[in-house]
Amino acid sequence: MSELRCEQLRHVYSAGTPFEKVAVDCIDLTFPQGQLVGLIGHTGSGKSTLIQHLNALLTPTSGRVLYDGRDINENKFTRRDIRHEVGLVFQYPEYQLFEETVYKDIAFGPGNMGLDKNEIDERVTEAAGFTGIDRELFERSPLELSGGQKRRIAIAGVIAMRPSVLILDEPTAGLDPAGSRQLLENICAYRAETGSTVILVSHNMDDVARIADRIIVISGGNVFMDGTPAEVFADPEKLVSQGLDVPKATAIAMKLREYGVLPEGSVCTHEQLLAALSSLREVPAC
């Protein structure tokens, strides 16, 4: 079991210059093993800065990040090792593919870990399976493939390191609805099968409401809300006041409550909206 924790984490860009910016402001968070966490918030709220601390790509201005109780920035060895335990998939990761074949791109991370050829092969095959990449593509150049396929290859390259925590920054950005849904299904299946922690940065409230165990709302570099989807979306006005979206089902339930059709109660998925509607014996005319 592994636990990732931020203690009083703070990050200031360009400190001491006119461009100084507090991007993360004293965040305390614990990510227990196996949780699927949705991280949401406005552009510029500090999500990407926060997650880059979780595998030591950024060093805190103050505060600490602990993995199983140990400071990941303790020395250069802990910083190197954490990158194998906490895998980070950047936004638009397909721009970072550079090998001449799909196989080599997925194998790059495990190769860097010093694993032998058979172990690398096993991991590449497994990671391709999780991300829905056909073996027939292994010898093709990633450059010949579609945007969606390239993104799956980039994600497979991180999964192939078998991290215990997988962090994805806006993994469905720019994909069509079918491609997004399929990729999220793959990610959910990966979590279910491996028991990995997954932290998903997303703008799509419907997606996080549907798949996350827990939602953390970041605002101005702070944790604004933290709870189950039902807890977070039980107070949709609080999110709307921050200019954030709510899931479509929550927005419809808010309107129906305004008209006196629905009683109070948290609604964040289509299924919950249907259940709330079908529990009404009589719908008053509005």
Ligand SMILES: Nc1ncnc2c1ncn2[C@@H]1O[C@H](COP(=O)(O)OP(=O)(O)O)[C@@H](O)[C@H]1O
């Ligand atoms: N490399 C950087 N140098 C200076 N400021 C930055 C840098 N990266 C991000 N910022 C600023 O830090 C804040 C948080 O950014 P970011 O973590 O990218 O937020 P998000 O991922 O939620 O959009 C923003 O105001 C952004 O402009």
Ligand SMILES: [Mg+2]
């Ligand atoms: Mg970002």
